[in-house]
Amino acid sequence: MTDEDEARARIVAAADALYYARGIHEVGMDAVRDASGLSLKRIYSIFPSKVELVVAVLSERRHVWDRGLAQAMATQPGPRGQLLAIYDFLRDWFESEDFRGCIFINSFGESGPTSDLVGVMVRTQKADFQRLVERLSLEAGGTATLARQLALLAEGAQTSAAIGNDPSWADDARAAAEALIDLALGRRAA
Amino acid sequence: MTDEDEARARIVAAADALYYARGIHEVGMDAVRDASGLSLKRIYSIFPSKVELVVAVLSERRHVWDRGLAQAMATQPGPRGQLLAIYDFLRDWFESEDFRGCIFINSFGESGPTSDLVGVMVRTQKADFQRLVERLSLEAGGTATLARQLALLAEGAQTSAAIGNDPSWADDARAAAEALIDLALGRRAA
DNA sequence: CAATCTCGAGAACGCTCGTTCTCACGAGAC
């Protein structure tokens, strides 16, 4: 078990880096084999097909995203600070060497409207994020509409930062979010 | 000439619909041939390779976008109204039957970070849009920062509407934009 | 009519890629 788990982790890590950097359809199983150092036979014994590997990669990204977001928010005591921590988290991420946008948005662009597994995972990830923002907004005394506005800023920052290769979009998103929050909460909140 | 121009238009229209609906790499030249009704020979006589066809499709999208945006803004007398007209334009677009997001964002996700023609066109389109918003913002008495915030809302609305299949994100973006504009302009402006 | 040219339809070619198969090698069982 531990042996298979480690192989699994190696494969997912290798595939994740390649898919994120080059796009999913640009990366063949041969590249995953070379990067992971495992044989095709072993890869296929763990992931019966490429789509299962893709799903595993996206799932892992979700966990990393959720963990990172939770960590960033944990540094803030109240919901207002936690909402703003989202944009600080984005800023850190945008500044990482290999940042290339949100892999969910990217794969959505890749796979067309085919209502397949990837589409479901992308929608789920975005919906869950929106729910998180909505919860924090309500806790802070804001509305669901405020939450949607804040989510828009986060989404826009991700694509703009990726396309323009400019991490400072996170700062603009944060400033706009702060203004909208204060406006919705009557200009003074914790 | 006219004959070739018409063939060219037919090919671009067919390719545009297919690329937008299914993603560029999912659509082969055979599909373009079937949809356009022209032979492969004729297609290749006009577009020497697929990438030239892709570039033509993206260029055409740019023109459609620019025209549509200009029309929407033309209905408004002042820069504030013109800024908000952007989101009305987005709303109309989101409600169209076959809306599937911004083809530039989608192709960016498809083609990886390969600094090729597609990447350049995507960056150019976004940069030009940001410049337009900045010009309007300054005309309205706002700042470049306000312009960036408004651009973020527009970008976020496009991806959120596409992924969630929900046109009402345009309304949220518009409301947020109005709040940010009024805040930046001292809560009362034309 | 004969010769030539144009162009569409579809086959063909070469390449990539997902997936499977072959084969040989090394480890354990007796």
Add this chain to the structure above:
DNA sequence: GTCTCGTGAGAACGAGCGTTCTCGAGATTG
């Protein structure tokens, strides 16, 4: 030592796709 089994390396297979080639029908010219 020998047999068997699992496994890795790489070949092989089949499909899809970008691109080119072949062939034949119809138009044009003399």
